[in-house]
Amino acid sequence: MSDILREVVTINGKNVVLAHHASPIENAGVLEYPDIFRMLNIFDSKFTPSNKNKADGTPLRIYSADRVKIDLSKRSKEDMGFWHRNIDAHEVIICVKGALRWETEMGTRTMHPGDMLFIPKGIAHRSMLCEDSADENVLIELKLADDLTYVGED
DSSP states (O other): OOOOEEEEEEETTEEEEEEESSOTTOOSOOOSOGGGSOOOOTTSTTSOOTTSSOTTOOOEEEEEOSSEEEEEEEESSOOOOSOBOOSSOEEEEEEEESOEEEEETTEEEEEOTTOEEEEOTTOOEEEEOOTTOOSSEEEEEEEEOSOOOOOSOO
16 A cells, blocks of 8 residues: 655645645646746846946846736945835845845844845835945845735744
């Protein structure tokens, strides 16, 4: 008798446990639209945003939907010399490489790899190089139009 494999599917915040006789990834292949499952190497030179060496450059848009945008930012030589304010979206910024100091109306934070910063809608902010900045400072920026609720540990 074969072992039963468990798969947990989250639907509307509830975990549903499914039973399988074989791995759910065993299939005959993807016949149409295989690009929906893709992996990107954000360090590849083809993913170079215009803000890499310019203060007034913009991050590179990677994904876009009506209420969510995902951008790649790489700052290396110039501070963001101007203040910026998103009035239609919160920003969640994840530091992947290097370090940057974020100045906001709510205070200043220095981000290092693994740090995630939440900047609420309407709050003015800018990024600046700092003593821990690298030759290339890489960030993933999510712009989220919907309200968010923090559910992590206090």
